[in-house]
């Protein structure tokens with residue numbers, strides 16, 4: 279499989295820009311490729327594949343910025359008094375978010391695998407007029423999309439419980455947001471299951487839009503395990519099995535939980551326990567949302 283991934287990723291380098299879904303408009307970025315965590319570390323060919331893919335995704339995304347419909351923020355002109363070298367440095371390091379917080383509201387919905395993020399988002403989206411974007415669902419959709427250059431790579435990462443390189447996930451999220459804005463004139467988003475790694479969080483907020491709030495569903499591992507095994511009876515998901523679940527728990531603790539801690543330092547996190555039945559959890563979520571958002 280690694281061989282196939284490698285060959286595919288190499289082909290992506292020279293692929294036309296329309297090959298990553300359609301055009302995925304995204305801002306000028308300076309992405310770095312993720313290194314997978316030490317658990318289930320892929321082989322060297324797979325790592326090379328990721329590096330190639332990262333380059334290809336970067337190229338695709340940057341090129342596909344042309345022709346986007348929604349207005350973007352204008353880059354501020356550097357201080358006219360600044361010395362030329364300072365201006366050059368400022369221009370090199372400034373990344374402009376695709377959207378402003380005046381245009382767009384983003385709530386990150388985080389929690390361990392199986393905590394109940396998707397279940398609660400389903401309710402919230404109806405009551406508070408949000409668009410629910412599950413990063414995992416977008417990745418699975420891209421994985422299954424005929425002709426996707428990233429299908430095999432995503433498949434591997436999901437099965438191993440690893441975090442797919444952020445270039446792919448951020449591009450899918452931004453494209454989905456843009457579609458909702460253009461087609462449905464919806465500007466409020468619940469982003470479920472993302473960011474799961476610090477660099478994803480930083481890059482999304484820098485290049486797409488800063489989040490307004492983080493809703494964190496706290497849940498003991500044993501409860502999540504039972505829920506996931508039960509979900510696995512019908513979900514058809516390649517990662518709802520005991521082996522993948524253990525890996526996902528480890529990645530959550532080691533890699534994703536620090537993201538929540540970092541947002542806590544910014545006072546952005548609202549924590550709700552997800553142990554009680556769905557309706558009771560939702561009552562607590564509503565208290566949080568009623569304070570923050572209009573219906």
Ligand SMILES: Nc1ncnc2c1ncn2[C@@H]1O[C@H](COP(=O)(O)OP(=O)(O)O)[C@@H](O)[C@H]1O
Nearest residue numbers: 391392393394395396397505509552554555556
């Ligand atoms: N509060 C709850 N009590 C019992 N089961 C729940 C609760 N919340 C979700 N579930 C079930 O647990 C499983 C995982 O929920 P899901 O929303 O898919 O989690 P996540 O999106 O966090 O992975 C699903 O089968 C769902 O029906």
Ligand SMILES: O=c1ccn([C@@H]2O[C@H](COP(=O)(O)OP(=O)(O)O)[C@@H](O)[C@H]2O)c(=O)[nH]1
Nearest residue numbers: 391392413414435436439440441442471472
């Ligand atoms: O930003 C993301 C979100 C998901 N995933 C992958 O998708 C899997 C399933 O995530 P999802 O949120 O759908 O399910 P959960 O683990 O919360 O049940 C994860 O284990 C990762 O492999 C990822 O790589 N990046």
